[in-house]
Amino acid sequence: MRDLQSDDTFTYTTLDDIDENSQERKPSCRRDLKRVLQTIERAAYGAGEIALSTAGKIAVKSTKANARDLVTESDVECQHLIREIIQKEFPDDVFLGEEGIDLSGDSSAASSDALKDAMGIAGRSDSKDRLLFVVDPIDGTTNFQAGLPIYAMSIGVVSLSGKTPEVVAGVIYNPTLGEMMSAVRGRGCYLNNVRIDPVPRNNDHKEKPRSTMLSQSLVNVGFPVCKESTLLVSSRAVNALATKVRGLRMVACASQAMAWVAQSKFDSYFSWDLNAWDIAAGMVIVEESGGLVSNFDGTKADISSRDMVITCRPESRREEGLLRDELIEVMRDNKCIEYD
Structure with missing residues (x-):
């Protein structure tokens, strides 16, 4: 070295x-x-x-x-x-x-x-x-x-x-x-x-209609391969979101995905069955950048959480949490939340 x-x-x-x-x-x-x-x-x-x-x-x-x-x-x-x-x-x-x-x-x-x-x-x-x-x-x-x-x-x-x-x-x-x-x-x-800067990217930005936030988002999807049950729910999520977002990506690297959320290159990243070493660094990095790290029920995630939705800092404070909530709603409606 x-x-x-x-x-x-x-x-x-x-x-x-x-x-x-x-x-x-x-x-x-x-x-x-x-x-x-x-x-x-x-x-x-x-x-x-x-x-x-x-x-x-x-x-x-x-x-x-x-x-x-x-x-x-x-x-x-x-x-x-x-x-x-x-x-x-x-x-x-x-x-x-x-x-x-x-x-x-x-x-x-x-x-x-x-x-x-x-x-x-x-x-x-x-x-x-x-x-x-x-x-x-x-x-x-x-x-x-x-x-x-x-x-x-x-x-x-x-x-x-x-x-x-x-x-x-x-x-x-x-x-x-x-x-x-x-x-x-x-x-x-x-x-x-x-x-x-953790401050919303444009404080004067008018709040977007809730129905359009997801459609303008670039979302990275985790694709865990260790269990048939997580493969099933992740496949459902891809099918559910494919026509609802600006784009889907799968970079197959949780920490890199979280780093790009912190940089606002990705609007969101979500995955199932994560390990502590996958997300520990990314949690503080995303949160200090102004983003949110949440469980699938919308509550704040912690180091022991295994299923997460991560969203970048919003364009206005009034939008904080809206993209997260819309993603969770789509996932819940399409039975992508729970698995064995």
């Missing part, structure tokens, strides 16, 4: 100071989140260097719950590097990485249990500010292995110091595009050190 301090292509994110007069809720975590963010940025960048040198050139090492969910040597090598960098800086905190978890059986139960176990370990500490680092070393491994540029390093940081677990920092790094998305709770979302 190149020395990041001497690499002029890499710049740590410069966080805005916390506005003590802001009405936004501050995170309960009392840790030095600037240091945390710089560490995970460095880890993601280092893993990206490994991925760039091997993308499209490396064989499949193994599969997970089914033959389409791949693991490569680069996944393992990237996770090792990320863990090494994080644990050197924060040896007393807890690390949860996708690779190394046995997902060969019921992958949903295994990933949920892994998250519960990791949070339990983090919670059994004399320090109330212990952190949990949730990592997907290469999200979008199938794209990566095929040489497609839609993959990313995803690192989310969860604090257990409040009443409920809260993602307080996150990084999504696409090394092929050179895009580093970073966020700290209460201190903004950034793309390559440029803050994304």
Whole structure:
């Protein structure tokens, strides 16, 4: 890995100071989140260097719950590097990485249990500010292995110091595009050190008729392959939405989809049966960009949520939540919400 301090292509994110007069809720975590963010940025960048040198050139090492969910040597090598960098800086905190978890059986139960176990370990500490680092070393491994540029390093940081677990920092790094998305709770979302304004894109914009919001949206649909039941509901959703939206996309990389929602390239992304490492970083990134991360019933999602609808910041405050609600309505009407 190149020395990041001497690499002029890499710049740590410069966080805005916390506005003590802001009405936004501050995170309960009392840790030095600037240091945390710089560490995970460095880890993601280092893993990206490994991925760039091997993308499209490396064989499949193994599969997970089914033959389409791949693991490569680069996944393992990237996770090792990320863990090494994080644990050197924060040896007393807890690390949860996708690779190394046995997902060969019921992958949903295994990933949920892994998250519960990791949070339990983090919670059994004399320090109330212990952190949990949730990592997907290469999200979008199938794209990566095929040489497609839609993959990313995803690192989310969860604090257990409040009443409920809260993602307080996150990084999504696409090394092929050179895009580093970073966020700290209460201190903004950034793309390559440029803050994304969370204020609605046009405060003077007249509210659109509710019936037209979905028709003007570019929507990314998750297509989980591990269960027949999730394939069924996702196929129903595609059929239901195909003629109701401006366009449908399937990038097959949850973290990248969430990064593009934060950038307002996608208006929305929704998926079923997600894992914590798929969405941890993206949750704080989307929310700090002004977007919403919700459960399928419209309530606020958390780190343990598995089914999510994510929408970008609205064009006016009066429109907040309307696209989400319309998407959920279509999904509910077409029986795309519940599955076994």
